[in-house]
Structure formats: structure tokens, C-alpha cells
Amino acid sequence: MHLQSQKSTMESSQLIKEILSAKIYDLAIETPLNKALKLSTKLKNEIYLKREDLQSVFSFKIRGAYNKMRKLDQNSLQRGVIAASAGNHAQGVAQAANHLHIPATIVMPTTTPQIKVDSVVEKNAEVILHGDNFDQACQRAFEIEKERGLTFIHPYDDWDVIAGQGTIGVEILKQLNEEPDYIFVPVGGGGIAAGVANFAKYLSPNTKIITVECEDSACFKEAFQLGEPTQLAEVGIFADGIAVGKIGENTFKALKDNVDEAITVSTDEICAAVKSIFEETRVVAEPAGATALAGVVKYIKENKLQNKRITTIISGANTSFGRLRHISERTELGAEKEALFAISIPEKKGSFRHFCQLLDGSSITEFNYRYNNPDQAQIFVGIELKDGDKSRLSIINNLQQSHIDHLDLSHNEIAKLHLRHMLGGQSAVKDEHFYRVQFPEKPGALLKFLNDLGSEFNITLFHYRNHASAHGRVLLGIQHPDSSLIEAQLKKIDYPYFPEDDNPACSLFSGN
Known part of the structure; x- marks a missing residue:
């Protein structure tokens, strides 16, 4: 961590003074606080969106x-x-x-x-x-x-930077005119969260501050539980604007006594929040910019909140157009409007029709199948959920009563990211092992990986899609009788990798 040429600690009262004296409005603007009318009605709470996407650089x-x-x-x-x-x-x-x-x-x-x-x-x-x-x-x-x-100029772990971000808290409390019951703030390195939390708790101590992170980059939640900043072993890259492996030293000091709860959300829940923001504002938020709203939706459902005054922040809208395809694919899953299943049905006439009769009138959104076995058909199917998780459980119950083998893949990352786009026929390959590999998205990265892997191993499966992010993700099949030798070689290569032999989705659709 780069050390700033300033005091390593700052009293809360001094930080409040720095926030109130921050003279930023000859460049930044006071962004509006808009009521999310559709979400407020749907979730039975007053939900307000702080529109930092409207700054000149489209973020706070x-x-x-x-x-x-x-x-x-x-x-x-x-x-x-x-x-x-x-x-x-x-x-x-x-x-x-x-x-x-x-x-x-x-x-x-x-x-x-x-x-x-x-x-x-x-x-x-x-x-x-x-x-x-x-x-x-x-x-x-x-x-x-x-x-x-x-x-x-540090992106977050600097008291002047924290004070600048804290002006968002000043605006929220001024614009709302009443104490909010909750303020949900996104956390990456912690700059925006530290500034907003300190000011909000100072002026409105009864307001609960909830921090929200993507579940695979939750550095503040880890620190909050352990009592000190801790380096995460792995950091997910989907919400890249908040993909930080260790919370800042200064931001943690400013946060630890001002946060009521630290929660996490999934990639799919963030995608659903991107859609909700679009429906409210016609703006496409970046994943990091929608994370706090994803936390609002999840927290309301889990805690059965009603009639609360809730504020959250759209922290940014700098997303590449190419990422919209990936976000759109995951939105319905995050909103509990779609479920993915692996289904085994008898390979005989009428089996598919019988399966459709078990769906309680739900539509099929995706169907992948190719003849492979004379007795059993293995299919990958997406199903519309008319009533969220209640519909999913009802479908599972119908499948169980009809003795149809099934596996819910709605939360299986390999299935959602790779298998749904590559299903065709199965091919049983002896001594085949599966790995996820993360590549830097730049020319020559794949060739470097193949050169480093060497010619000792036979690649039996390869799936990659460009999602217009800084890293590409690959599902890789490698043939070799000793997986330990494969992993020994992968460890020498400077790309993160994850074994997937135990992933049931790989087993079902690989033929092994």
C-alpha cells in the first residue's frame, strides 16, 4: 500500500469538518436524489437513487x-x-x-x-x-x-479523497429532508463508503449504514469480521469498479465504527439491479454502480422490510457496450425470473411433452439437446419463473414426484458462463480433466498460455467468450492420466486457474 504524505489517522470530527469544507462544485455537480417509483411500489418501501452516474465523468x-x-x-x-x-x-x-x-x-x-x-x-x-x-x-x-x-492521487485510501466522496452524504441528507432509515453504499477500496458513512452517522445517528460488495471480492466484509484489513486470496472481476483485494487502511478506520452491517450480492443479483436501474432511469449502470441497489433488493426480501425510507447510490455508468450481452444473459436469473436445470428423461417419444406438462404453465426459455444415448436424453433447459423461487420449488417438486432426475444449475457458474453456449453431443474422453482459467484480455495472451502449457498435454475442450472486460474466462479440458502433473504445469503459468472435475455440470454434459 502506497503511504500518503498525511496523518495516518483522522478523528471523526475532523473528517466531518473536511467533508463540509470540501469545495468541489466548480467541477463536480450536486446530483439529484430520485425516487425509484417502480421499485418502491414493488418492494413496498420508499427507495431513492443518488444519481452519481450524472457526473461529467459518469461516476462519483x-x-x-x-x-x-x-x-x-x-x-x-x-x-x-x-x-x-x-x-x-x-x-x-x-x-x-x-x-x-x-x-x-x-x-x-x-x-x-x-x-x-x-x-x-x-x-x-x-x-x-x-x-x-x-x-x-x-x-x-x-x-x-x-x-x-x-x-x-490514491483512488480511495487518502483522507482528502474520502472527504470529497463524503459530500455525497451531505447532499443525501439535505435532499431527503427526513432521516433515512437505511443508506446502502458500495464498497471497493472504501472511499465512498467511508465518507458517506461518517457524515450520515454524525448527522443522522439512527440511520443504518449497510455496505454492499460483490460476493467474490468482499474485502471489507472480511475485514469487518476479523477486525483488521486482510488480503483476499482471490478477487472476482465482474464488478471491476469495486474489485479490490484489501480494504484501505484509512478507509477501514473510518468505516469500522460507522457500519451496521456488511452484506454481499451475487453477479446475477447485480445484473438484475442493472436492469432495474435501466427501467427506472433509462441509464445503463456499470456492475459496480448497480451493486448497492442489488444489496437493497436482497436485504428487503431477506428481512421482510416494509415502509422504510431507503437511499442507495448509483455510483457509476462507465460500462463497455460489449458487456451488455453478458449482463442481459444473467439478469433473469438474478431477478429469480429464470431457472436452469439439467434434466434426464427417457429417450422415447412423448418424453419431452410429458416434461413440459410438469412446468406449471411456465415457458421454456432455453433448450439444449442432442441425441447421444438410446435410453436416456440429457437436456439443458432454462425455465421462466412466474412467481420467483416459489415457482422453482414447485417445478422441482413436480419433477421429484414424477421420478425425473434433475439438477438445479441456476447457481452453477460453469453452467451459466460456458456450458449453456457449447452443448451439442457428448464425448467420453479418457483421463479428461476440467479447469477454469482466467486470461488477461489482450493480444497474445492465449498464445502465451498455450506455449507455457507445452505440448505434453492434449486439449480436449476449449470454450471462451469475450465479455468486453479486462479478463477473459476459459473452460478447458485437458487429457492426461495424472491431474497432479497438469496442475503442476498450470501453477508455473501466471494465470489464475480453478479445477472443475467435481463440478456436476461438467460431469453431466461431458460424457465422462
Whole structure:
């Protein structure tokens, strides 16, 4: 963690003063707080959306970056600033620097989508592409900082940045006019959450602060439970704007005594929230920007809340158009409007019709089948759920009573990400083993992997789809009698991998 040239701790009262004195509105705007009419009616609570997607850089990051930079001394401003980012922070720093007429250098991973690189360049910042991920880009930024005598603008773990983000809390309480019962805030490194939580608890102590993270990058929840920042072993990449492996030291200090609960949501729940935001605003939020609303929906259902005043934040809308396909595919699952099943039915006339009669009038949304066995047909099917989980349980009950073998794949990532797009015939391959591998999305990454894997192993299955994110995900089948030798080789390759031999979806549809 890069150390900032400021106090390592700050009293809560001092942070409140810094938030109230943050002069950001010659660049940032006071965004509206809109009531989500459809969701409020559906969920029987008053739900308000803080529209940070309407900032000039389409995210809240402009607040903290500008607050930090406007407080620099004249010498530091003239030398310029540097930051590492693959998205929203980069645009915030570039916009603020352009406004202040100072030079800015942004180090971005080589996997950064071109649309984000172009957006930073348009704001007159110098872009340096380095490394496959944020950590590698950040390390290069530290080196350039020292070489050129620049000022590093941290994306979250800086008190001036935290104070800038805290102005969102000031606006929420002013605009709502009444104490909210709950404020739901997204957490990545913790900047926005720390600023909002501190101010809200100071002025409205009865308001409950709920932090929301993607379940595969929940660094604050881990720290909240253990009492100190802890590095996650693995970090999911779907909600890339909040995909942080360790909560900031300063942000954790500012959060730990001001948060009532820390919750997580799934990829599918985030996708459903993206759709809900679109239906309310006609804006397509990025996954990180929709995470807090996903938490609202989940928390209301699990706690059976009614007639509560709930505020949440649309923190950003910087998503690549190519990701919409993936988000759309997962939306119905996240909203409990679709279920996926593997079904075994007799390979004889009338079996499919009988199966359809067990669906309680629900429509089939997807059907994958190819003849393979004279006795049993193995099918992959998507089913519309008219009444959410109640419909799913009713269908499962009907299948059980009819003695039809079935496996619910609605929460099986391999099935949703890969198998539904590649089913055809089965092929039993001796000594076949399955792995998920994560590639940096850049030219030559696949060739490098194949070269590093070597010619000792036979690849028997390969499925990859581009989702316009920084990383591609592959389902890989490798033939070899000793899986330990495969994994020994995979460990030498600098790509994350996950064994999937025990995944029932692989077993059902591979033929092994």
C-alpha cells in the first residue's frame, strides 16, 4: 500500500469538518436524489437513487480526485499528478487535472478497454499502458512518481479523497429532508463508503449504514469480521469498479465504527439491479454502480422490510457496450425470473411433452439437446419463473414426484458462463480433466498460455467468450492420466486457474 504524505489517522470530527469544507462544485455537480417509483411500489418501501452516474465523468470519482488535487500546493500542481486506474478514477483525475490546467499521467493496465483509454486521452492526460492488472499498473505508477517528482492521487485510501466522496452524504441528507432509515453504499477500496458513512452517522445517528460488495471480492466484509484489513486470496472481476483485494487502511478506520452491517450480492443479483436501474432511469449502470441497489433488493426480501425510507447510490455508468450481452444473459436469473436445470428423461417419444406438462404453465426459455444415448436424453433447459423461487420449488417438486432426475444449475457458474453456449453431443474422453482459467484480455495472451502449457498435454475442450472486460474466462479440458502433473504445469503459468472435475455440470454434459 502506497503511504500518503498525511496523518495516518483522522478523528471523526475532523473528517466531518473536511467533508463540509470540501469545495468541489466548480467541477463536480450536486446530483439529484430520485425516487425509484417502480421499485418502491414493488418492494413496498420508499427507495431513492443518488444519481452519481450524472457526473461529467459518469461516476462519483470526480469528487475525491478534485478535492485532493485542489488542496495541493502550487509547486506540486506545477509538477503534475499521477494515478493508476483502469476506469473511473483515471477519468476523475484526468478531468480534475484538465480543469486545474496541470499535467496528469495515468498508468492503465494493457487490458483496459480502448473506450476508457480514449476517454482519458480526450481529457489531455498522458496514458501509459503497463501490466496485466491494476497492481502491476500501480507499481509502475509509484516508480514514475519518484522518477518525475509527481504527486500520487490514491483512488480511495487518502483522507482528502474520502472527504470529497463524503459530500455525497451531505447532499443525501439535505435532499431527503427526513432521516433515512437505511443508506446502502458500495464498497471497493472504501472511499465512498467511508465518507458517506461518517457524515450520515454524525448527522443522522439512527440511520443504518449497510455496505454492499460483490460476493467474490468482499474485502471489507472480511475485514469487518476479523477486525483488521486482510488480503483476499482471490478477487472476482465482474464488478471491476469495486474489485479490490484489501480494504484501505484509512478507509477501514473510518468505516469500522460507522457500519451496521456488511452484506454481499451475487453477479446475477447485480445484473438484475442493472436492469432495474435501466427501467427506472433509462441509464445503463456499470456492475459496480448497480451493486448497492442489488444489496437493497436482497436485504428487503431477506428481512421482510416494509415502509422504510431507503437511499442507495448509483455510483457509476462507465460500462463497455460489449458487456451488455453478458449482463442481459444473467439478469433473469438474478431477478429469480429464470431457472436452469439439467434434466434426464427417457429417450422415447412423448418424453419431452410429458416434461413440459410438469412446468406449471411456465415457458421454456432455453433448450439444449442432442441425441447421444438410446435410453436416456440429457437436456439443458432454462425455465421462466412466474412467481420467483416459489415457482422453482414447485417445478422441482413436480419433477421429484414424477421420478425425473434433475439438477438445479441456476447457481452453477460453469453452467451459466460456458456450458449453456457449447452443448451439442457428448464425448467420453479418457483421463479428461476440467479447469477454469482466467486470461488477461489482450493480444497474445492465449498464445502465451498455450506455449507455457507445452505440448505434453492434449486439449480436449476449449470454450471462451469475450465479455468486453479486462479478463477473459476459459473452460478447458485437458487429457492426461495424472491431474497432479497438469496442475503442476498450470501453477508455473501466471494465470489464475480453478479445477472443475467435481463440478456436476461438467460431469453431466461431458460424457465422462
